[in-house]
Amino acid sequence: MVPFRVIWRNLFGHPVRSLLTAASLVVAMFLLCVLRSLVVTLDAGVTEARTDRLVVQSAASLFVTLPENYRGKVAAVEGVKHVCSWTWFGAYYQRRENFFAQFSTDQDTLLAMYPEMEIVAGDYERFRLNRNSCIVGEALVKSYGFKLGDKVPLIGTFIQRLDGQPWEFEVAAVYRSKAGTLDSGTLFFHHEFLKKAREEKLCTGEEGVNTYVVKVADGNDPITVASRIDSLFENGPQKVQTTTEAEFNAQFVSMIGNIPFFLSAIGSGVLFAIVMAVVNTMLMASREQTRAVGILKALGFTSTTVFLVFLLQAITLSLLGGGTGVALALATSDALRDALGTTFPNYVVSHDTVVVGLIVTVVVGLIAGLVPALKLAKLNPVNALRAEQ
Amino acid sequence: MITLRQVVKSYSRGGETLVVLDHLDLTVADGQFCALMGPSGSGKSTLLNLVGGLDHADSGVVEVGGEDLTSMSNDELAGWRASSVGFVFQGFNLIPVLTAIENVTLPLLLAPLSGKQRREHAEYALELVGLKDRMHHRPGQLSGGQEQRVAIARALVTDPQLILADEPTGDLDRNSADQVLGLMQRLNSEMKKTIVMVTHDPAAAAHAGTLVHLDKGKLVRIEQQTPVSAGAR
């Protein structure tokens, strides 16, 4: 039987050292969990993408707009249930730093297209019926204090009002996103509004829309529908490329750069440092506990037990600190999302991350405890007893 | 109880082999209280460690309680130690982070007992050594003599037939030493334990019934004597 009390008590034999080591582990595991959550959040648009949504964009470039009349043509394609346009607006609120995403969209299909959009304040119908209104994500409410009924002034960049005034949209509803496919930090307004302003030559910017998002009707193969759409415009005037939502979102993730590489490099730095820290602690502990190991062996505890005593000690220490770090990351998930504002409006520490965090914690303990535990286990009891206290 | 035949034990240090026990023969009968004496470096602790199954002899036979220790693996030796022998060392006998009772309970973890039984046994052993009232103290909060008595309680808690003590009074003042030696005598006379005790101190050795003298790894002589009883002076 493993004398668990010995494990536990040894940890508190040097309370300051254990505390400092555990505190390092708290910090390290917290950091690792946050880093992983950032990646997961970034990837959520890809991993949580729905298979029944397709995105139609210009084959040449995302920055080349598609004609307005494509909306109707796409909607008429067999297997298409809804079409909803997205057009990048690129304005800012008050100052350039207050940058968040704004899109003009089709108010009639937006909610049907995105069931993950949950209205938390106001009324979608009011947004739908009022051409000058907008619907904003929860993160914007938190970051900028937008309220229902507020007129949000936006200063255009490439879509500017020719009279030099800012654009204004009245907040009709606030939404929360229940999935990674929809950002909680976006402002949507009527595409009709933008189209009219362009037609009346009130603003700069090109005609058309950036993308049409398509909902595939039940029972249709999305890939077939995509190729139908592509072939429809094969001979121009604008060639299109229809992709799954996952592929479309993936292009944005890959744009940020080699994020997995950066984060895993930082993560390995953190891990390496923490492993060294815990190894250092466990080596110090093993030196001090050599004589105690001699006593345990003299009393008839086997090498295996001694090995386990020391290894479990390392793992317990690691779990005490690392577990706290993981728990801290979980507990601060909401606070951190609010602090990150519109940069990571969907930030969340998932259960997966918690599990991975705990596994990494145990592995750190294993690595740190393994060598000293083996050394102590192999030690001949006579030599162990001869060790200085 | 103990039979050593032609036991050789040597250590190699920096290419040189140092023969510590040199074809040693020794027999200790059941129920004896035997004091092992000899100059420093004569091999007393080494001998005790072989008898206690802490180390392997290079050659020869070590038989204790009818078991041949030389043929046992390390794990078998560990199991044998758990049930058949109790140790008391010179100092730092106890695990410093555990309380007295926890130290005494430790060997009982290797026996198939319930938690309650373990506690009862440990309390009884502490009572025997007169330290029941200090059972929740850490070694650091006990005097050297008390520490040794806790170590004795731990050595006898599994009720082994053999108790081995390596200079148990080496660090103690006369008074504490007398208490420890008195305890050893009681273990020997009342509980019929076989005891082998290494000591440098003739006054301590006087409490044993048999004196074994060792020098340079060889048995010099064995004397029988009438033990003085502890606290007689």
Add this chain to the structure above:
Amino acid sequence: MALVPLNYNLRSLIQRRTSTFLTALALGATVATVAGVLALQQGFETLFTKSGRDDVVVFLRKGAASEGESAFTRDDTRYLVNSITEIAKDASGKPIAAVESFLALRRRKMDGGETNVPVRGVSPMSFDLMGDRLKITSGRTFQPSSDEVIIGAKLAGRIQNTLVGDTIVFNMTPFKVVGIFENDGPAGSEVWGDVERIIEALDRPLFNRVIAKLADSSPDALAAFNARMQADVQSPCEVKTEAEYLAGLTGMLSGLLQFVGSILGSVMGIAAVFTATNTMLSAIASRTHEIGILLATGFRPIPIFLSFMFESLVLGVFGGAIGCLLVLPVNGIETGTSNFATFTEVAFAFKITPQVLTSAVIFSLVLGLLAGAWPAWKAAMMKPTEALRRS
């Protein structure tokens, strides 16, 4: 006041070398991670800020911060190039100004996936403005008014159809790759072709910027000129030096990297300080007796404090050295990210500048000092009698 001999501490570090080494590694990993982020920031900043030309100004439509946001009609560009008197003239009396278009095109990468490749339509004067900052390293430059392009060296071979002799299709029009060029700035990862041909191929009759050399390039003159152009009725513009323009584009990402670096530095720094504190505490615990002897011989607490601070500073030095060694191999590693102002891919390299190394070493020394303070104070505050009693 007698100081404790320093080699007393050095000996102790050597005696406890495993612990010393592990601690230095933990410090080193922390330092290296932070230095890596700084190196990234330096690489990025060098690419954009340091490569920006001070004597070239960029005209963008008023309100636009980047080329992607800016748009000029043909009339606008004619007006800007020909009617702005502040623009310098070359020997033949032509204004030194170039009209350029800019669009990110979706391209397949050689290693799979797609990326947005910046395609720039340029005028002959664009080359004059670049001067010897742009070097054709293989092939030749494109013929004006022809369907030919040259490719930035950082793109060549990373994107499909970007080697000399390849044909790259924009929309429906095939362009022939005739040369590869090198440039230290963002142009190094662009495709260049004749502006008129590119605009026509993309069916997009808009220009994104005008670049020019000013007759008077002093900051004051530029400021006045900018003010005038902002209020210009015919074509209101923002005018900045190219250096300013590029710095403005990337300020956010550069700032973000600095922010990430300092957050990482402080968070990982805390963990590293704890580790080194542990090591110092253990060093002091094992030398309690010696400290007692020192105190008993008459050494004062301050020298003892200083002595242990020195020891922990040496740990910091080791940590810094290991950190620098660990981070050096990343120097020059190429990586890519998007320029978020234009959503195009830019390639740049980690750059270990002396500044990065200095920051790394100073960071490590600070960590060492922070870690040593409490243990050294504990040692200095020991009572000689008690210290001697404990073995």
